[in-house]
Amino acid sequence: MVIQQTSSSLVDILRQRRQKLASLIDFPAILWSGSSNPRNFQANVFPFRASSHFLYFAGLPLPNAAIRLEAGKLELFIDDPKPSSALWHGEMPKREEIAQMIGADGAKPMAELESSLADAATIAVQDAATWTQQSQLFNRWVLPQSSPQGIDLELAKAIVSLRLTHDEGALTELRKAAAVSIAAHKAGMAATPKAKREAEVRGAMEGVIIAHNMTTAYNSIVTVHGEVLHNEQYHHPLQPGDLLLADVGAETEMGWAADITRTWPVSGKFSSTQRDIYDVVLAAHDACIAKIRPGVEYGEIHLLAATVIADGLANLGILQGKAEDLVEINAHALFFPHGIGHLLGLDVHDMEDLGDLAGYEAGRTRSDRFGFSYLRLNRPLRPGMLVTIEPGFYQVPAMLNDAKQSSKYQNIVNWERLSQFADVRGIRIEDDVLVTDAGSEVLTAALPNDAATIENLVMGNW
Amino acid sequence: MVIQQTSSSLVDILRQRRQKLASLIDFPAILWSGSSNPRNFQANVFPFRASSHFLYFAGLPLPNAAIRLEAGKLELFIDDPKPSSALWHGEMPKREEIAQMIGADGAKPMAELESSLADAATIAVQDAATWTQQSQLFNRWVLPQSSPQGIDLELAKAIVSLRLTHDEGALTELRKAAAVSIAAHKAGMAATPKAKREAEVRGAMEGVIIAHNMTTAYNSIVTVHGEVLHNEQYHHPLQPGDLLLADVGAETEMGWAADITRTWPVSGKFSSTQRDIYDVVLAAHDACIAKIRPGVEYGEIHLLAATVIADGLANLGILQGKAEDLVEINAHALFFPHGIGHLLGLDVHDMEDLGDLAGYEAGRTRSDRFGFSYLRLNRPLRPGMLVTIEPGFYQVPAMLNDAKQSSKYQNIVNWERLSQFADVRGIRIEDDVLVTDAGSEVLTAALPNDAATIENLVMGNW
Numbered sequence: 001m002v003i004q005q006t007s008s009s010l011v012d013i014l015r016q017r018r019q020k021l022a023s024l025i026d027f028p029a030i031l032w033s034g035s036s037n038p039r040n041f042q043a044n045v046f047p048f049r050a051s052s053h054f055l056y057f058a059g060l061p062l063p064n065a066a067i068r069l070e071a072g073k074l075e076l077f078i079d080d081p082k083p084s085s086a087l088w089h090g091e092m093p094k095r096e097e098i099a100q101m102i103g104a105d106g107a108k109p110m111a112e113l114e115s116s117l118a119d120a121a122t123i124a125v126q127d128a129a130t131w132t133q134q135s136q137l138f139n140r141w142v143l144p145q146s147s148p149q150g151i152d153l154e155l156a157k158a159i160v161s162l163r164l165t166h167d168e169g170a171l172t173e174l175r176k177a178a179a180v181s182i183a184a185h186k187a188g189m190a191a192t193p194k195a196k197r198e199a200e201v202r203g204a205m206e207g208v209i210i211a212h213n214m215t216t217a218y219n220s221i222v223t224v225h226g227e228v229l230h231n232e233q234y235h236h237p238l239q240p241g242d243l244l245l246a247d248v249g250a251e252t253e254m255g256w257a258a259d260i261t262r263t264w265p266v267s268g269k270f271s272s273t274q275r276d277i278y279d280v281v282l283a284a285h286d287a288c289i290a291k292i293r294p295g296v297e298y299g300e301i302h303l304l305a306a307t308v309i310a311d312g313l314a315n316l317g318i319l320q321g322k323a324e325d326l327v328e329i330n331a332h333a334l335f336f337p338h339g340i341g342h343l344l345g346l347d348v349h350d351m352e353d354l355g356d357l358a359g360y361e362a363g364r365t366r367s368d369r370f371g372f373s374y375l376r377l378n379r380p381l382r383p384g385m386l387v388t389i390e391p392g393f394y395q396v397p398a399m400l401n402d403a404k405q406s407s408k409y410q411n412i413v414n415w416e417r418l419s420q421f422a423d424v425r426g427i428r429i430e431d432d433v434l435v436t437d438a439g440s441e442v443l444t445a446a447l448p449n450d451a452a453t454i455e456n457l458v459m460g461n462w
Numbered sequence: 463m464v465i466q467q468t469s470s471s472l473v474d475i476l477r478q479r480r481q482k483l484a485s486l487i488d489f490p491a492i493l494w495s496g497s498s499n500p501r502n503f504q505a506n507v508f509p510f511r512a513s514s515h516f517l518y519f520a521g522l523p524l525p526n527a528a529i530r531l532e533a534g535k536l537e538l539f540i541d542d543p544k545p546s547s548a549l550w551h552g553e554m555p556k557r558e559e560i561a562q563m564i565g566a567d568g569a570k571p572m573a574e575l576e577s578s579l580a581d582a583a584t585i586a587v588q589d590a591a592t593w594t595q596q597s598q599l600f601n602r603w604v605l606p607q608s609s610p611q612g613i614d615l616e617l618a619k620a621i622v623s624l625r626l627t628h629d630e631g632a633l634t635e636l637r638k639a640a641a642v643s644i645a646a647h648k649a650g651m652a653a654t655p656k657a658k659r660e661a662e663v664r665g666a667m668e669g670v671i672i673a674h675n676m677t678t679a680y681n682s683i684v685t686v687h688g689e690v691l692h693n694e695q696y697h698h699p700l701q702p703g704d705l706l707l708a709d710v711g712a713e714t715e716m717g718w719a720a721d722i723t724r725t726w727p728v729s730g731k732f733s734s735t736q737r738d739i740y741d742v743v744l745a746a747h748d749a750c751i752a753k754i755r756p757g758v759e760y761g762e763i764h765l766l767a768a769t770v771i772a773d774g775l776a777n778l779g780i781l782q783g784k785a786e787d788l789v790e791i792n793a794h795a796l797f798f799p800h801g802i803g804h805l806l807g808l809d810v811h812d813m814e815d816l817g818d819l820a821g822y823e824a825g826r827t828r829s830d831r832f833g834f835s836y837l838r839l840n841r842p843l844r845p846g847m848l849v850t851i852e853p854g855f856y857q858v859p860a861m862l863n864d865a866k867q868s869s870k871y872q873n874i875v876n877w878e879r880l881s882q883f884a885d886v887r888g889i890r891i892e893d894d895v896l897v898t899d900a901g902s903e904v905l906t907a908a909l910p911n912d913a914a915t916i917e918n919l920v921m922g923n924w
Contacts, residue, residue: 086860128590207669228552398548
């Protein structure tokens with residue numbers, strides 16, 4: 001539990017958030033923080049991660065707590081630590097002190113929660129101990145894997161509409177997460193020349209995040225097999241001709257995330273084929289960010305990335321045809337099969353615990369079109385939204401060797417030309433972009449992404 | 463999932479373990495590996511940790527798998543990865559390949575497990591998704607927080623009798639965990655002079671563990687408030703007069719743990735009062751290790767630590783009386799309130815998921831005596847057992863300021879003399895000791911623990 005001095009500004013921020021919520025719903029909401037998951041025995045737990053919805057309104061990662069929100073008021077439910085816990089966990093703040101830190105209007109022991117549930121809505125937390133408790137207390141199923149119904153759905157929609165755009169309190173935290181993630185990536189680049197395998201680079205990067213008293217916002221990807229999109233293996237040796245893809249982001253003590261990907265040459269020098277593809281991906285990245293402004297459809301940004309990538313690959317002779325036509329038949333998706341990005345906030349895929357409620361504008365659903373089905377965000381952009389922009393190029397053997405795919409694109413892909421790019425298995429460039437009134441601000445801009453500067457960072461020339 | 467090349471020796475080791483199990487039980491056993499716990503949304507999970515009992519017999523950390531053990535045979539139940547998973551997770555080995563790696567006698571999809579359960583025993587895993595499945599399939603409660611009953615209890619006892627002493631396969635892994643933990647502690651000491659707060663030292667230590675493609679076996683303690691026994695806060699600044707207590711251990715990819723504590727001066731130099739107490743704790747540590755040999759009661763080792771600490775504190779004028787008399791009235795426990803150590807193996811408190819079944823000899827239960835109730839191991843030592851030895855000295859405000867305690871020890875503690883040791887909040891020295899036929903072997907001996915060498919390591923004179 002992180003309970004350090006809190007500022008009066010936190011109290012103000014939290015108060016504003018619950019007043020906004022009160023303007024959207026006319027019933028009480030109860031939000032639980034959750035509890036730790038045991039790892040291999042009860043006392044050996046995974047690090048506690050409070051529910052993001054709880055964090056948004058309560059501000060502090062308090063385990064085994066709940067808040068009741070009604071008409072702009074917050075009641076905190078939490079038990080005082082047992083006297084014996086001082087020996088093992090030290091003196092912890094008492095209920096009343098915590099209540100003051102977060103500007104609560106009342107504070108009660110957990111046992112009194114049961115009598116405060118009438119007509120209230122809630123959102124399922126992720127850990128089973130807590131959602132079981134939620135289900136029992138409400139006498140209905142409250143399950144993290146089910147879509148909310150009734151007033152729970154109304155509450156979820158109201159929270160989505162708040163969390164979709166970030167207030168100043170959120171942005172302060174998001175900038176901290178970005179800054180530490182940038183430092184981690186620089187440390188990873190600097191550690192590469194002496195590293196013998198992926199794990200060593202990961203150690204250098206996560207060591208920086210831990211040193212800042214943060215945690216990773218998701219399981220890091222640090223791999224020479226970037227073509228495996230969610231590769232969580234770190235044992236491969238680093239070879240001079242490899243590209244290393246690192247998708248690593250920090251999460252602040254209060255739970256706010258960053259999400260950055262860089263791809264760099266192990267040797268400190270891109271080969272000419274690697275450099276060619278890198279510049280195609282970077283061109284897509286830059287074009288997307290240039291297009292971000294309020295009112296623009298995020299789906300259009302995705303389409304732009306697809307078009308720039310198709311165009312770049314056509315210019316390199318890998319694809320044959322005009323960019324627009326290539327995108328029309330989804331040829332880009334052979335090499336760029338995922339979405340251009342997603343919402344970012346308290347969760348790395350913000351509010352994904354609510355399915356597509358946050359990511360998709362009301363009435364829209366996922367496309368089943370190849371290359372579009374993985375798009376996690378499909379809304380017009382609004383000031384205060386934070387999104388990732390993460391185009392990539394991958395040679396996924398399972399896709400390229402798939403008989404159906406390769407026959408479909410038999411005359412579209414110049415397979416012989418493609419074979420000259422065998423040293424490019426996976427490249428992704430990902431930044432965190434805030435939509436502003438004027439257009440956009442890249443929160444992760446302090447980390448260079450052009451090929452020449454990346455090379456210098458790896459070589460230590462900085 | 464870590465599935466690298468496995469050696470034929472792993473197959474041999476696993477085969478021996480299940481043959482030993484077959485000699486102890488005459489019914490089948492089904493052991494599940496478990497599944498990942500979601501963190502803040504379903505796709506963002508805590509790192510997978512397979513059940514230790516599964517790991518002991520199956521060798522590999524396979525998620526969502528089960529094994530059926532009967533008469534020395536192993537049947538593996540696991541589903542082949544879906545074709546679509548190749549894009550996200552890469553090409554994974556298929557069921558038959560995995561079966562071969564672990565020397566399975568058969569391999570089936572998970573759906574066939576249901577028809578193989580008759581008359582079988584099992585052990586609850588920690589994650590709710592899996593223990594819910596276990597309970598449903600067996601049509602009885604299989605709960606991690608409940609003591610096993612009937613044949614489940616017989617199975618648990620049989621597994622305890624195997625896991626209590628380590629075979630060569632286990633020792634190879636345990637030595638790897640020890641070696642990496644030693645490197646982590648050295649890195650922590652070296653990072654201290656430049657570190658501004660605890661988190662930076664933690665980052666240096668865990669960075670080393672991650673770089674070796676291992677994980678921490680438990681949540682690290684890296685603190686200037688060592689008097690809080692399980693302190694998991696890392697935000698305190700480091701002051702020149704502070705002692706830093708680091709209880710950090712690595713866990714290998716196959717799940718085997720180390721558990722080391724060192725305490726060092728932030729400035730690189732112990733004060734004379736810190737040094738005095740440090741040497742008392744070290745004397746207790748050394749005396750305990752010298753006493754370890756087959757047949758010795760671990761409770762006697764604990765009593766020896768208590769006596770050496772009482773004697774040392776009496777010599778320093780902090781306690782008044784003879785060591786034996788002081789221990790008789792539990793005066794040592796005012797400063798050394800926890801047990802001298804515990805079993806170590808696949809779990810950092812080995813097999814603690816089974817309560818005291820592993821730690822306590824049949825017929826023995828926890829004492830309610832002050833200072834003895836936290837003793838986690840109470841058995842005669844046997845060759846092949848691995849235990850920690852971790853005496854400590856703590857000034858816990860909640861204990862020393864407790865009116866009942868301080869009045870009870872009013873004339874035993876020289877409170878004025880004690881006040882001169884205010885710069886000693888917490889010291890612990892912990893090593894991992896293997897019981898051998900000849901006596902003992904300290905697996906963590908390569909990490910110095912004498913005050914002078916510790917100072918040199920912090921100062922970089924090595």
